[in-house]
């Protein structure tokens with residue numbers, strides 16, 4: 001099996017001749033015989049004055065290359081016979097010994113030549129076969145394409161399996177389109193530096209629209225005798241890897257969600273337990289008051305005492321709630337100095353997977369020269385993550401082409417830093433607009449309704465604020481401010 005099919009451009013004559021000889025061993029051996037006869041005739045015609053016998057090496061080489069060791073040895077035998085028969089009677093040597101000596105030396109040299117050439121050919125074929133075998137056994141699909149002629153020069157078995165078609169029936173353009181290689185051509189890889197032979201692989205992840213599977217496509221231009229636009233493409237199925245990554249992310253999200261729910265449940269249970277007692281006491285004092293007031297004659301002092309005790313219990317309930325609030329707030333922010341643009345980038349990196357899986361493109365427009373800010377980085381990352389996550393959820397039903405997220409930073413007239421997160425989602429209906437920041441308000445089946453209220457608490461604790469607006473071309477934008485660092 002040959003590894004490379006010939007490129008379309010005309011080959012140099014020597015290469016074409018070698019190819020012909022390799023592919024037609026019988027015809028090549030026939031030609032070798034004709035050449036032997038020609039050399040013998042020339043020798044005979046010139047009376048062995050010019051000693052053409054050295055030219056027997058040409059047909060011997062041809063026969064060995066085309067037909068292997070046996071064909072080479074056969075041509076050596078035929079040429080030696082010609083030499084022996086025709087030169088035997090006319091040789092100029094004084095004795096026959098010298099004639100036979102020359103004959104033996106010639107045969108030994110010819111056989112050594114045949115052995116060397118046959119060995120070389122064998123080694124080349126073996127190397128070629130081993131290389132092809134490695135490529136054929138690869139799990140990844142590999143093909144070589146000539147961008148100029150659009151021809152697939154080589155494709156391994158995995159490619160046929162992957163696309164469920166014989167790749168030879170397709171053009172480089174067809175395959176390029178299918179695997180999103182439109183812009184990854186040799187030209188784009190090398191740019192103006194076509195002389196670079198060791199160009200690096202260009203790699204990208206693409207989704208095959210026909211099978212829905214994910215592939216990593218790597219392209220590298222390779223030097224090719226007669227064409228400058230030949231490249232090797234290696235396509236690896238990474239669907240399982242992607243799925244495992246998504247599953248891991250899902251587990252992390254679930255853990256996160258469960259931890260939040262567990263914390264909430266704990267707070268709610270202890271609150272219910274502690275507040276229940278004073279509430280029950282208030283109810284009993286109220287009952288007592290009602291009973292006293294129902295009697296035609298009652299002791300005013302008793303009613304006052306009951307009402308005072310009821311008031312004390314109500315204050316106690318208030319203190320319990322205050323304690324819980326203090327406990328939650330006791331996790332004070334630990335502010336540091338940082339650049340808001342770096343924080344925005346860091347937050348988006350955390351959401352890289354979700355953005356990619358939801359086919360949302362993030363467009364950043366970060367103002368240069370913003371003042372540093374002084375805030376709790378972790379809490380602010382949580383704010384940005386919440387807002388971006390909401391934006392991703394809001395664009396869930398939008399067509400993929402309009403799932404664009406715009407994140408910008410700017411400086412307001414009063415010097416405050418403004419961060420805006422815009423989406424192209426479903427927008428916010430007027431009716432619910434005022435309730436968004438209320439704890440536990442959510443329109444999502446899986447929502448907790450705590451995101452925006454937490455964002456507001458965090459920002460207000462830092463001296464900032466949060467609000468939202470409707471985009472003229474659909475979707476909405478959440479804005480928040482942070483005071484600049486004061487020197």
Ligand code: ADP
Pocket residue numbers: 386390391394423425426427428436441442443444446447448449450451452453476
């Ligand atoms: P959750 O995300 O758990 O529902 P949030 O407090 O973060 O809680 O959001 C409250 C509600 O605000 C959401 O359920 C949704 O209805 C609405 N909302 C938030 N962000 C957006 C947005 N970018 N586009 C449309 N609606 C939004």
